[in-house]
Amino acid sequence: MFTVRPVRTSDLPAIERLALASGIGVTSLPNNREKLFERIQQSASAFEHEATGASSRDYYMFVLEHGGNVVGTASICASAGFDEPFYSYRSETAVHASRALGVHNRIHVLNICHDLTGTVQLCGFYVDGGLDAIAAELMSRARLLFIAGERERFGRRVIAEMQGMHDDAGQSPFWNAIGRRFFNMDFLQVEQAFVSHSKTFIAELMPSYPVYVPLLPDEAQQSIGQIHPHFERVCQLLCKEGFEADNYLDIFDGGAVLTAELDRLKTVEQSRGHPVEIQASLPAQASLQLLSNDRLAGFAATAARVAVVDGVAFINPDAAKALGVSSGDAVRVAGLQQA
CATH class of the missing domain: 3.40.630.30 (Gcn5-related N-acetyltransferase (GNAT))
Structure with missing residues (x-):
């Protein structure tokens, strides 16, 4: 894992x-x-x-x-x-124009910033x-x-x-x-x-x-x-x-x-925090998602199967070990882009 x-x-x-x-x-x-x-x-x-x-x-x-x-x-x-x-560099457009000559040029320029x-x-x-x-x-x-x-x-x-x-x-x-x-x-x-x-x-x-x-x-x-x-x-x-x-x-x-x-x-916008419940057999709707705990120095994240049912995140013991969490702790869940 x-x-x-x-x-x-x-x-x-x-x-x-x-x-x-x-x-x-x-x-x-x-x-x-x-x-x-x-x-x-x-x-x-x-x-x-x-x-x-x-x-x-x-x-x-x-x-x-x-x-x-x-x-x-x-x-x-x-x-x-x-x-x-x-x-x-900031990519910008400079305009060089002459009314007398009827010239109007837009020139790509780079400005250090x-x-x-x-x-x-x-x-x-x-x-x-x-x-x-x-x-x-x-x-x-x-x-x-x-x-x-x-x-x-x-x-x-x-x-x-x-x-x-x-x-x-x-x-x-x-x-x-x-x-x-x-x-x-x-x-x-x-x-x-x-x-x-x-x-x-x-x-x-x-x-x-x-x-x-x-x-x-x-x-x-x-x-x-x-x-x-x-x-x-x-x-x-x-x-x-x-x-x-x-x-x-x-x-x-x-x-x-x-x-x-x-x-x-x-x-940031779509991930949600949930209390976690650990069990070997997960609900049928479990799918592979990203998970993290809510620790600071002990922060951990992994990809594991999870099912969120009635606001509770159900994960298996391997995922719980990877995250260092026990039942009742909080985890943050985010869907995979690859799914």
Whole structure:
């Protein structure tokens, strides 16, 4: 049975393995032992304190466990750019017109901004290749079950950066057309700089004036807002939740930044809490759904068969063990997207 729980310090070797396997471009899951340990410690602190409203410094990291092995991870940053601005490109249209010449042109431009600073961010998602769709869905949506149960800890808007296009050698056409000209660094080098140093280098070196898209090479133009094939599955999951590709782009690779109103996401809006009853033989209407307990540090989520009858959630002993609940405890139930 797959189970999602908060990360522990002892998970560091497994998180390192996942970070290495995630490859190029996932800056929210850096292949850097020191940074990963720092995030695990930050997560442990966030799960320990009681809710006092949305805290800008809270970072929650979760792992997907199966048979005692960690096979996936995903995180929530309660406030993107909590210590420095969160930079992105805003995609806009500039109008250039001349009445004398009878010319009226609408030109696609990109403006650097930090509009998304302070939003809730879903980040650090990666699951081992070969896992089934339900395992990936559980890893992604368990974060939203946690948010639904701890709603006072999080703000109104939520974002998720999608990895943009790059090849196996780490060459990003978007980066090569813009960022490389100002940084004199390739995409892999700037990714490491992003992990290791202050993000203020973005404001210091990136152009502050609009970037006129028609002046970029064709390959760079075609990559704008595109999503790397490795991120297609997670993008589909988030879009089914209610995320949309807005007018924002990742500042490095031009990948889409998905946005949503947190309370309108299906898991947050439609999931319900129920008292639980444990029995080996479930009612005939039982179906496979997502479940989570109502704990904080002891949070757990899984996919299991459940039947909700007269407001009571009936689950079997295996599901109860995975969630750490007893009869009379509360569980949150959400329907599967894959169903």
